[in-house]
Amino acid sequence: MIVCKDLIKIYKVDEENEVMALQGLDLEVEEGELMGIIGSSGSGKSTLLNMLGGLDRPTAGKCLVDGKDLLRLQTKELVSYKLETVGFVWQNNARNIIPYLTAIENVELPMLLKGRHKRERAKEFLELVGMGHRYNNKLTMLSGGEQQRVAIAIALANDPKLLLADEPTGSVDSKTADVVLGVFRELNRSLKKTIVIVSHDTELTKKLDRVVAIRDGKTSSEILRKTYVEEQFQQAVQDEETHEELAVIDRAGRIQIPRDYLESIELGDSNKLRVELEDGRIVLVNPKSS
Numbered sequence: 284m285i286v287c288k289d290l291i292k293i294y295k296v297d298e299e300n301e302v303m304a305l306q307g308l309d310l311e312v313e314e315g316e317l318m319g320i321i322g323s324s325g326s327g328k329s330t331l332l333n334m335l336g337g338l339d340r341p342t343a344g345k346c347l348v349d350g351k352d353l354l355r356l357q358t359k360e361l362v363s364y365k366l367e368t369v370g371f372v373w374q375n376n377a378r379n380i381i382p383y384l385t386a387i388e389n390v391e392l393p394m395l396l397k398g399r400h401k402r403e404r405a406k407e408f409l410e411l412v413g414m415g416h417r418y419n420n421k422l423t424m425l426s427g428g429e430q431q432r433v434a435i436a437i438a439l440a441n442d443p444k445l446l447l448a449d450e451p452t453g454s455v456d457s458k459t460a461d462v463v464l465g466v467f468r469e470l471n472r473s474l475k476k477t478i479v480i481v482s483h484d485t486e487l488t489k490k491l492d493r494v495v496a497i498r499d500g501k502t503s504s505e506i507l508r509k510t511y512v513e514e515q516f517q518q519a520v521q522d523e524e525t526h527e528e529l530a531v532i533d534r535a536g537r538i539q540i541p542r543d544y545l546e547s548i549e550l551g552d553s554n555k556l557r558v559e560l561e562d563g564r565i566v567l568v569n570p571k572s573s
């Protein structure tokens with residue numbers, strides 16, 4: 284569904300200064316996946332989501348979503364891409380919803396932009412996110428978690444294949460965050476939506492099967508878990524065997540090694556490692572230790 288290769292985004296700050304927000308990022312997401320992206324502040328998560336959502340254009344590299352080349356789309360094609368292929372859920376509800384409209388009017392709005400108006404369909408989407416009973420409520424009358432569920436129904440309005448969520452649980456408590464994640468999980472299972480969630484919330488990302496970490500605008504590692512099962516979750520997070528962390532190799536053969544691994548071999552201030560090939564394994568050794 285998503286293939287990013289060597290993706291670069293440069294923002295021009297003023298005449299003299301530029302920021303390289305994405306520095307050759309690689310990412311592949313399969314159709315039907317529910318996955319997470321984590322990274323510290325400024326690592327490039329929102330920039331990546333804006334590129335995938337067609338809100339901003341990449342500077343260079345490759346970025347294909349559902350077969351569409353986001354570096355080459357014409358303006359008109361980009362408009363229909365934003366309306367049809369992707370749905371966005373933001374942390375800041377002011378970006379998702381119009382407060383003086385009812386829940387159902389909010390869901391109908393993106394449909395109207397596409398020239399269709401289907402009240403029954405809008406109601407179905409609200410029912411899918413567990414908000415069918417509040418369809419006629421103004422958004423100001425709903426709690427933060429309920430507004431967030433309406434925001435997901437709005438993102439679904441034109442039945443996009445891909446849902447992008449930027450900190451979707453950033454403004455709600457942990458119990459509500461579980462409900463919101465449950466909604467994403469259900470949409471992924473029943474409607475086969477591909478879902479990418481960007482989050483700082485480690486409690487949330489622990490519950491996703493695959494999480495990719497971004498550092499300095501590049502993919503640095505990824506964690507794969509066995510399929511999440513609600514009852515077994517507490518057990519699973521305590522059991523180190525249930526996930527593996529994979530370092531990502533970039534095109535030049537570079538990898539980022541977790542800091543605690545480097546500390547465990549007491550590398551200190553040195554930036555040199557001996558690389559050895561041993562029975563089909565690549566072993567990194569502190570040269571001072573032998």
Ligand SMILES: Nc1ncnc2c1ncn2[C@@H]1O[C@H](COP(=O)(O)OP(=O)(O)OP(=O)(O)O)[C@@H](O)[C@H]1O
Nearest residue numbers: 294296302304322323324325326327328329330331
């Ligand atoms: N429109 C812009 N103009 C200039 N620089 C920008 C712009 N948007 C982002 N940046 C810069 O690009 C880098 C990546 O920012 P980005 O917002 O993608 O990070 P992030 O990982 O989403 O951070 P946060 O978790 O704090 O939202 C930062 O150095 C940021 O200052």
